[in-house]
Amino acid sequence: MTTLICRSCGEADDLAGGAWRCPCGGLFDLAFSPGAPAIRPPGSTTHDAPWSLWRYREVLPFRSDSVIWPSVTLGEGMTPLVALGPGVQVKLDFLMPTLSFKDRGSAVLVAKAAELGVRRLVADSSGNAGTSIAAYAARAGIAADVFVPSHAADQKVRQLRGFGASVHRVSGSRSDVAAAAIDHVDHTASFYASHVYNPLFHHGTKTYVYELYEQLDGRLPDTLVIPAGNGTLLLGASIGIQELLATGRVQRSPRLVVVQAAACAPLAHAWRMRTAQSVAIPDPGTDPRNANPTVAEGIAISAPPRLDQMLDAVCDSGGAVVTVSDEAILTARRDLARLGIDVEPTAAATFAGWRDVAALHPRPPSTSVVVALTGAGLKSPSDKAGHP
Ligand SMILES: *Cc1c(COP(=O)(O)O)cnc(C)c1O
Numbered sequence: 001m002t003t004l005i006c007r008s009c010g011e012a013d014d015l016a017g018g019a020w021r022c023p024c025g026g027l028f029d030l031a032f033s034p035g036a037p038a039i040r041p042p043g044s045t046t047h048d049a050p051w052s053l054w055r056y057r058e059v060l061p062f063r064s065d066s067v068i069w070p071s072v073t074l075g076e077g078m079t080p081l082v083a084l085g086p087g088v089q090v091k092l093d094f095l096m097p098t099l100s101f102k103d104r105g106s107a108v109l110v111a112k113a114a115e116l117g118v119r120r121l122v123a124d125s126s127g128n129a130g131t132s133i134a135a136y137a138a139r140a141g142i143a144a145d146v147f148v149p150s151h152a153a154d155q156k157v158r159q160l161r162g163f164g165a166s167v168h169r170v171s172g173s174r175s176d177v178a179a180a181a182i183d184h185v186d187h188t189a190s191f192y193a194s195h196v197y198n199p200l201f202h203h204g205t206k207t208y209v210y211e212l213y214e215q216l217d218g219r220l221p222d223t224l225v226i227p228a229g230n231g232t233l234l235l236g237a238s239i240g241i242q243e244l245l246a247t248g249r250v251q252r253s254p255r256l257v258v259v260q261a262a263a264c265a266p267l268a269h270a271w272r273m274r275t276a277q278s279v280a281i282p283d284p285g286t287d288p289r290n291a292n293p294t295v296a297e298g299i300a301i302s303a304p305p306r307l308d309q310m311l312d313a314v315c316d317s318g319g320a321v322v323t324v325s326d327e328a329i330l331t332a333r334r335d336l337a338r339l340g341i342d343v344e345p346t347a348a349a350t351f352a353g354w355r356d357v358a359a360l361h362p363r364p365p366s367t368s369v370v371v372a373l374t375g376a377g378l379k380s381p382s383d384k385a386g387h388p
Pocket residue numbers: 100101102127128129227228229230231232233234298299301344346347374375376
């Protein structure tokens with residue numbers, strides 16, 4: 001049984017029951033605390049350890065004899081860590097089956113859905129999450145209904161259809177799209193494979209941190225730089241860090257430096273209020289009906305449902321939230337491309353945020369930083385995306 005715990009009232013629920021939210025309206029976390037993972041020393045032969053995030057399956061909520069995940073995995077995870085300068089590395093987390101880090105969460109969430117015997121699932125997103133869920137649903141033989149905004153790019157809709165998903169275009173804001181998806185879930189016997197509400201997704205993205213721990217020879221960097229829209233990588237990273245702390249694998253949390261686009265920065269605002277920091281964050285003035293307030297579409301989420309949890313994750317780590325302008329994002333994208341790394345603007349935002357922090361607060365040379373690069377350049381059209 002996979003147990004969910006409501007963050008608001010503390011009631012437990014069984015994931016198999018299909019509720020995506022507590023009857024009280026609260027959001028679910030997963031009731032799950034794994035033991036210490038068997039981390040293989042680098043260079044050891046890995047006959048028993050798949051070259052994918054499933055090498056950490058001891059810390060994932062599956063039975064050790066589960067035969068489901070091998071039929072759902074597309075080999076996601078184990079992405080390269082590349083040095084860009086002394087103590088600064090980027091993790092190429094866009095080198096994934098559908099070219100974004102979302103595959104970490106989707107693989108785990110859809111494998112669990114398959115284990116529960118789900119026949120139909122629903123997802124809502126116009127971007128990488130929808131594509132990713134649709135690909136894994138196809139692999140698992142689960143029918144997918146994906147709800148997207150009416151202005152979603154044709155190339156994305158084509159890709160969703162290519163994966164065999166039924167695409168539902170919804171006019172209005174992103175919340176309207178989510179509402180249509182939830183309505184469909186409520187009126188059909190579908191499983192809501194939400195990357196925002198379903199905590200299984202965060203247990204997939206936490207493998208980002210386990211991989212770093214193994215790649216860095218049993219350590220974590222001093223600082224992790226992470227983008228945030230709905231916070232799935234942020235919350236996953238936070239869970240992974242808490243687990244490694246709880247099992248004594250690490251003694252101290254890395255600082256989580258979280259990056260948002262200046263034009264849509266609810267977490268930055270919340271962080272500034274909580275810490276009374278006077279950082280210069282332009283007023284977003286974001287109209288939620290505006291499709292793209294920023295070139296960083298993947299992090300343009302004006303009201304993330306897990307905002308409080310995201311803020312706790314940043315504060316618990318002693319981290320910070322920074323914002324970047326579209327201009328800085330496009331410059332960062334061009335500069336990364338000049339280094340041979342082509343990422344989409346949403347991913348370049350993270351690098352831009354890191355550069356601002358590094359310029360303002362020079363870092364002791366002995367410290368280490370890892371910047372997540374989350375989405376591939378081919379994901380976005382070149383005209384509006386500042387290709388060199
Ligand atoms: C989804 C996405 C993000 C942001 O992830 P959240 O879970 O919304 O915080 C960042 N980069 C890329 C490329 C994405 O697809």
